Amino acid sequence: MIELLSVLLALLALAVAVWAVAQTRRLQGTAPRRPAHSGSTRRDAGHAESSAPQTAAARRRQADDVTAWVSSELHDAGSSAPVIEVQNRSGAPIYDLVVVSTGLFSPGPRRTSGRDSRLRLHIFPPGHLVYGLHPERIWDTERRPDECQRLRPMTTSTDQKVTAFEFTDASGTRWRRDENGVLEEVAPGPQ
Known part of the structure:
Protein backbone atom coordinates (compact mmCIF):
# COMPACT_ATOMS: atom_id res chain seq x y z
CA MET A 1 0.00 0.00 0.00
CA ILE A 2 2.82 2.41 0.88
CA GLU A 3 4.60 1.58 -2.39
CA LEU A 4 1.44 2.29 -4.38
CA LEU A 5 1.03 5.63 -2.60
CA SER A 6 4.69 6.47 -3.35
CA VAL A 7 4.20 5.68 -7.04
CA LEU A 8 1.04 7.83 -7.19
CA LEU A 9 2.81 10.74 -5.50
CA ALA A 10 5.76 10.42 -7.90
CA LEU A 11 3.38 10.47 -10.88
CA LEU A 12 1.60 13.51 -9.45
CA ALA A 13 4.94 15.29 -8.97
CA LEU A 14 5.90 14.46 -12.56
CA ALA A 15 2.59 15.81 -13.85
CA VAL A 16 3.06 19.05 -11.88
CA ALA A 17 6.61 19.41 -13.24
CA VAL A 18 5.41 18.91 -16.82
CA TRP A 19 2.64 21.47 -16.26
CA ALA A 20 5.15 23.98 -14.81
CA VAL A 21 7.47 23.56 -17.81
CA ALA A 22 4.53 24.05 -20.18
CA GLN A 23 3.44 27.21 -18.32
CA THR A 24 6.98 28.58 -18.37
CA ARG A 25 7.26 27.99 -22.10
CA ARG A 26 3.87 29.58 -22.65
CA LEU A 27 4.87 32.68 -20.65
CA GLN A 28 8.21 32.94 -22.40
CA GLY A 29 6.44 32.72 -25.72
CA THR A 30 4.24 35.72 -24.87
CA ALA A 31 6.88 37.84 -23.13
CA PRO A 32 8.04 40.98 -24.95
CA ARG A 33 11.26 40.44 -26.90
CA ARG A 34 13.86 42.70 -28.42
CA PRO A 35 15.48 41.83 -31.74
CA ALA A 36 18.98 40.37 -31.45
CA HIS A 37 20.50 43.09 -33.65
CA SER A 38 19.37 45.94 -31.34
CA GLY A 39 22.59 45.88 -29.33
CA SER A 40 20.87 45.94 -25.96
CA THR A 41 21.95 43.59 -23.23
CA ARG A 42 19.48 40.86 -22.35
CA ARG A 43 18.44 40.52 -18.74
CA ASP A 44 16.78 37.12 -19.04
CA ALA A 45 19.08 34.86 -21.06
CA GLY A 46 16.49 32.08 -21.02
CA HIS A 47 14.27 33.85 -23.56
CA ALA A 48 14.67 32.62 -27.14
CA GLU A 49 14.81 35.31 -29.81
CA SER A 50 11.85 35.66 -32.15
CA SER A 51 12.48 36.48 -35.80
CA ALA A 52 9.02 38.02 -36.25
CA PRO A 53 8.67 41.75 -35.53
CA GLN A 54 6.79 42.57 -32.36
CA THR A 55 3.57 44.47 -32.24
CA ALA A 56 3.39 47.53 -30.02
CA ALA A 57 0.88 45.72 -27.79
CA ALA A 58 3.26 42.79 -27.29
CA ARG A 59 6.11 45.15 -26.36
CA ARG A 60 3.91 46.93 -23.80
CA ARG A 61 2.48 43.81 -22.17
CA GLN A 62 4.90 43.64 -19.22
CA ALA A 63 5.14 47.42 -18.83
CA ASP A 64 1.35 47.76 -18.52
CA ASP A 65 1.40 45.52 -15.44
CA VAL A 66 3.78 47.73 -13.40
CA THR A 67 2.33 50.52 -11.23
CA ALA A 68 3.44 52.84 -8.41
CA TRP A 69 1.45 55.20 -6.20
CA VAL A 70 1.54 57.09 -2.90
CA SER A 71 -0.50 55.81 0.03
CA SER A 72 -0.93 56.84 3.61
CA GLU A 73 -0.07 54.24 6.24
CA LEU A 74 -2.53 54.77 9.07
CA HIS A 75 -1.21 53.90 12.53
CA ASP A 76 -3.26 52.81 15.56
CA ALA A 77 -2.21 55.94 17.47
CA GLY A 78 -4.02 58.10 14.92
CA SER A 79 -0.90 59.24 13.08
CA SER A 80 -0.10 58.48 9.47
CA ALA A 81 2.96 58.40 7.22
CA PRO A 82 3.24 58.58 3.44
CA VAL A 83 4.59 55.50 1.67
CA ILE A 84 5.18 54.45 -1.92
CA GLU A 85 3.55 51.26 -3.10
CA VAL A 86 4.97 49.45 -6.12
CA GLN A 87 3.20 46.56 -7.81
CA ASN A 88 4.55 44.31 -10.55
CA ARG A 89 1.85 41.91 -11.79
CA SER A 90 3.72 40.93 -14.94
CA GLY A 91 5.14 37.61 -13.79
CA ALA A 92 8.72 38.69 -14.65
CA PRO A 93 11.14 40.95 -12.79
CA ILE A 94 11.80 44.54 -13.80
CA TYR A 95 15.14 46.29 -13.44
CA ASP A 96 16.58 49.70 -12.56
CA LEU A 97 13.30 51.05 -11.20
CA VAL A 98 13.28 54.76 -10.33
CA VAL A 99 10.18 56.28 -8.69
CA VAL A 100 9.96 60.08 -8.48
CA SER A 101 7.43 61.53 -6.02
CA THR A 102 6.52 64.85 -4.45
CA GLY A 103 5.34 65.89 -1.01
CA LEU A 104 6.72 62.97 0.99
CA PHE A 105 8.35 63.90 4.28
CA SER A 106 9.83 62.08 7.23
CA PRO A 107 8.28 62.70 10.66
CA GLY A 108 11.67 63.13 12.36
CA PRO A 109 14.87 65.01 11.59
CA ARG A 110 16.37 63.72 8.35
CA ARG A 111 20.08 63.14 8.10
CA THR A 112 19.72 62.76 4.37
CA SER A 113 18.84 66.36 3.50
CA GLY A 114 20.19 67.44 0.16
CA ARG A 115 20.38 63.89 -1.17
CA ASP A 116 18.31 62.52 -4.01
CA SER A 117 15.12 61.13 -2.47
CA ARG A 118 14.09 59.07 -5.48
CA LEU A 119 13.22 55.46 -4.76
CA ARG A 120 15.82 53.45 -6.70
CA LEU A 121 15.77 49.66 -6.96
CA HIS A 122 18.09 47.50 -9.03
CA ILE A 123 15.63 44.62 -9.35
CA PHE A 124 11.95 44.35 -8.49
CA PRO A 125 10.41 40.87 -8.63
CA PRO A 126 6.76 40.18 -9.38
CA GLY A 127 4.72 41.23 -6.37
CA HIS A 128 3.54 44.19 -4.32
CA LEU A 129 5.87 46.02 -1.90
CA VAL A 130 5.67 49.15 0.25
CA TYR A 131 8.50 51.65 0.87
CA GLY A 132 8.36 54.25 3.65
CA LEU A 133 10.68 57.10 4.52
CA HIS A 134 13.33 56.57 7.17
CA PRO A 135 14.84 59.33 9.38
CA GLU A 136 18.46 58.19 8.84
CA ARG A 137 18.36 56.51 5.45
CA ILE A 138 16.15 57.70 2.66
CA TRP A 139 13.95 54.59 2.44
CA ASP A 140 12.96 51.80 4.81
CA THR A 141 13.48 48.23 3.77
CA GLU A 142 10.57 47.07 1.67
CA ARG A 143 7.52 45.53 3.33
CA ARG A 144 4.60 43.55 2.01
CA PRO A 145 1.22 45.30 2.33
CA ASP A 146 0.12 42.79 4.98
CA GLU A 147 3.11 43.86 7.12
CA CYS A 148 1.81 47.44 7.24
CA GLN A 149 -0.90 48.57 9.64
CA ARG A 150 -3.48 50.03 7.22
CA LEU A 151 -2.83 51.49 3.80
CA ARG A 152 -5.04 54.04 2.10
CA PRO A 153 -4.17 55.20 -1.45
CA MET A 154 -3.89 58.98 -1.73
CA THR A 155 -6.26 59.52 -4.64
CA PRO A 190 21.80 57.72 -17.18
CA GLN A 191 19.56 58.08 -14.17
Whole structure:
Protein backbone atom coordinates (compact mmCIF):
# COMPACT_ATOMS: atom_id res chain seq x y z
CA MET A 1 0.00 0.00 0.00
CA ILE A 2 2.82 2.41 0.88
CA GLU A 3 4.60 1.58 -2.39
CA LEU A 4 1.44 2.29 -4.38
CA LEU A 5 1.03 5.63 -2.60
CA SER A 6 4.69 6.47 -3.35
CA VAL A 7 4.20 5.68 -7.04
CA LEU A 8 1.04 7.83 -7.19
CA LEU A 9 2.81 10.74 -5.50
CA ALA A 10 5.76 10.42 -7.90
CA LEU A 11 3.38 10.47 -10.88
CA LEU A 12 1.60 13.51 -9.45
CA ALA A 13 4.94 15.29 -8.97
CA LEU A 14 5.90 14.46 -12.56
CA ALA A 15 2.59 15.81 -13.85
CA VAL A 16 3.06 19.05 -11.88
CA ALA A 17 6.61 19.41 -13.24
CA VAL A 18 5.41 18.91 -16.82
CA TRP A 19 2.64 21.47 -16.26
CA ALA A 20 5.15 23.98 -14.81
CA VAL A 21 7.47 23.56 -17.81
CA ALA A 22 4.53 24.05 -20.18
CA GLN A 23 3.44 27.21 -18.32
CA THR A 24 6.98 28.58 -18.37
CA ARG A 25 7.26 27.99 -22.10
CA ARG A 26 3.87 29.58 -22.65
CA LEU A 27 4.87 32.68 -20.65
CA GLN A 28 8.21 32.94 -22.40
CA GLY A 29 6.44 32.72 -25.72
CA THR A 30 4.24 35.72 -24.87
CA ALA A 31 6.88 37.84 -23.13
CA PRO A 32 8.04 40.98 -24.95
CA ARG A 33 11.26 40.44 -26.90
CA ARG A 34 13.86 42.70 -28.42
CA PRO A 35 15.48 41.83 -31.74
CA ALA A 36 18.98 40.37 -31.45
CA HIS A 37 20.50 43.09 -33.65
CA SER A 38 19.37 45.94 -31.34
CA GLY A 39 22.59 45.88 -29.33
CA SER A 40 20.87 45.94 -25.96
CA THR A 41 21.95 43.59 -23.23
CA ARG A 42 19.48 40.86 -22.35
CA ARG A 43 18.44 40.52 -18.74
CA ASP A 44 16.78 37.12 -19.04
CA ALA A 45 19.08 34.86 -21.06
CA GLY A 46 16.49 32.08 -21.02
CA HIS A 47 14.27 33.85 -23.56
CA ALA A 48 14.67 32.62 -27.14
CA GLU A 49 14.81 35.31 -29.81
CA SER A 50 11.85 35.66 -32.15
CA SER A 51 12.48 36.48 -35.80
CA ALA A 52 9.02 38.02 -36.25
CA PRO A 53 8.67 41.75 -35.53
CA GLN A 54 6.79 42.57 -32.36
CA THR A 55 3.57 44.47 -32.24
CA ALA A 56 3.39 47.53 -30.02
CA ALA A 57 0.88 45.72 -27.79
CA ALA A 58 3.26 42.79 -27.29
CA ARG A 59 6.11 45.15 -26.36
CA ARG A 60 3.91 46.93 -23.80
CA ARG A 61 2.48 43.81 -22.17
CA GLN A 62 4.90 43.64 -19.22
CA ALA A 63 5.14 47.42 -18.83
CA ASP A 64 1.35 47.76 -18.52
CA ASP A 65 1.40 45.52 -15.44
CA VAL A 66 3.78 47.73 -13.40
CA THR A 67 2.33 50.52 -11.23
CA ALA A 68 3.44 52.84 -8.41
CA TRP A 69 1.45 55.20 -6.20
CA VAL A 70 1.54 57.09 -2.90
CA SER A 71 -0.50 55.81 0.03
CA SER A 72 -0.93 56.84 3.61
CA GLU A 73 -0.07 54.24 6.24
CA LEU A 74 -2.53 54.77 9.07
CA HIS A 75 -1.21 53.90 12.53
CA ASP A 76 -3.26 52.81 15.56
CA ALA A 77 -2.21 55.94 17.47
CA GLY A 78 -4.02 58.10 14.92
CA SER A 79 -0.90 59.24 13.08
CA SER A 80 -0.10 58.48 9.47
CA ALA A 81 2.96 58.40 7.22
CA PRO A 82 3.24 58.58 3.44
CA VAL A 83 4.59 55.50 1.67
CA ILE A 84 5.18 54.45 -1.92
CA GLU A 85 3.55 51.26 -3.10
CA VAL A 86 4.97 49.45 -6.12
CA GLN A 87 3.20 46.56 -7.81
CA ASN A 88 4.55 44.31 -10.55
CA ARG A 89 1.85 41.91 -11.79
CA SER A 90 3.72 40.93 -14.94
CA GLY A 91 5.14 37.61 -13.79
CA ALA A 92 8.72 38.69 -14.65
CA PRO A 93 11.14 40.95 -12.79
CA ILE A 94 11.80 44.54 -13.80
CA TYR A 95 15.14 46.29 -13.44
CA ASP A 96 16.58 49.70 -12.56
CA LEU A 97 13.30 51.05 -11.20
CA VAL A 98 13.28 54.76 -10.33
CA VAL A 99 10.18 56.28 -8.69
CA VAL A 100 9.96 60.08 -8.48
CA SER A 101 7.43 61.53 -6.02
CA THR A 102 6.52 64.85 -4.45
CA GLY A 103 5.34 65.89 -1.01
CA LEU A 104 6.72 62.97 0.99
CA PHE A 105 8.35 63.90 4.28
CA SER A 106 9.83 62.08 7.23
CA PRO A 107 8.28 62.70 10.66
CA GLY A 108 11.67 63.13 12.36
CA PRO A 109 14.87 65.01 11.59
CA ARG A 110 16.37 63.72 8.35
CA ARG A 111 20.08 63.14 8.10
CA THR A 112 19.72 62.76 4.37
CA SER A 113 18.84 66.36 3.50
CA GLY A 114 20.19 67.44 0.16
CA ARG A 115 20.38 63.89 -1.17
CA ASP A 116 18.31 62.52 -4.01
CA SER A 117 15.12 61.13 -2.47
CA ARG A 118 14.09 59.07 -5.48
CA LEU A 119 13.22 55.46 -4.76
CA ARG A 120 15.82 53.45 -6.70
CA LEU A 121 15.77 49.66 -6.96
CA HIS A 122 18.09 47.50 -9.03
CA ILE A 123 15.63 44.62 -9.35
CA PHE A 124 11.95 44.35 -8.49
CA PRO A 125 10.41 40.87 -8.63
CA PRO A 126 6.76 40.18 -9.38
CA GLY A 127 4.72 41.23 -6.37
CA HIS A 128 3.54 44.19 -4.32
CA LEU A 129 5.87 46.02 -1.90
CA VAL A 130 5.67 49.15 0.25
CA TYR A 131 8.50 51.65 0.87
CA GLY A 132 8.36 54.25 3.65
CA LEU A 133 10.68 57.10 4.52
CA HIS A 134 13.33 56.57 7.17
CA PRO A 135 14.84 59.33 9.38
CA GLU A 136 18.46 58.19 8.84
CA ARG A 137 18.36 56.51 5.45
CA ILE A 138 16.15 57.70 2.66
CA TRP A 139 13.95 54.59 2.44
CA ASP A 140 12.96 51.80 4.81
CA THR A 141 13.48 48.23 3.77
CA GLU A 142 10.57 47.07 1.67
CA ARG A 143 7.52 45.53 3.33
CA ARG A 144 4.60 43.55 2.01
CA PRO A 145 1.22 45.30 2.33
CA ASP A 146 0.12 42.79 4.98
CA GLU A 147 3.11 43.86 7.12
CA CYS A 148 1.81 47.44 7.24
CA GLN A 149 -0.90 48.57 9.64
CA ARG A 150 -3.48 50.03 7.22
CA LEU A 151 -2.83 51.49 3.80
CA ARG A 152 -5.04 54.04 2.10
CA PRO A 153 -4.17 55.20 -1.45
CA MET A 154 -3.89 58.98 -1.73
CA THR A 155 -6.26 59.52 -4.64
CA THR A 156 -7.16 63.19 -4.18
CA SER A 157 -3.87 64.73 -3.06
CA THR A 158 -2.19 67.04 -5.53
CA ASP A 159 0.82 67.50 -3.24
CA GLN A 160 1.72 63.90 -2.40
CA LYS A 161 1.93 61.78 -5.53
CA VAL A 162 4.14 59.76 -7.80
CA THR A 163 5.10 62.13 -10.61
CA ALA A 164 6.89 59.54 -12.75
CA PHE A 165 8.56 56.17 -12.69
CA GLU A 166 10.92 54.40 -15.06
CA PHE A 167 12.07 50.81 -15.33
CA THR A 168 13.57 48.32 -17.73
CA ASP A 169 11.49 45.26 -18.58
CA ALA A 170 12.79 41.70 -18.83
CA SER A 171 13.57 42.10 -22.55
CA GLY A 172 15.71 45.20 -21.99
CA THR A 173 13.19 47.86 -23.05
CA ARG A 174 13.13 51.05 -20.93
CA TRP A 175 9.68 52.43 -20.01
CA ARG A 176 8.42 55.62 -18.36
CA ARG A 177 4.99 56.36 -16.91
CA ASP A 178 4.18 60.00 -16.08
CA GLU A 179 1.89 61.41 -13.39
CA ASN A 180 -1.08 61.22 -15.78
CA GLY A 181 -0.55 57.50 -16.34
CA VAL A 182 0.84 57.84 -19.86
CA LEU A 183 3.25 54.98 -20.61
CA GLU A 184 5.96 55.42 -23.22
CA GLU A 185 9.07 53.61 -24.34
CA VAL A 186 12.19 55.68 -23.69
CA ALA A 187 15.78 55.42 -24.78
CA PRO A 188 18.01 54.01 -22.05
CA GLY A 189 20.17 56.61 -20.41
CA PRO A 190 21.80 57.72 -17.18
CA GLN A 191 19.56 58.08 -14.17
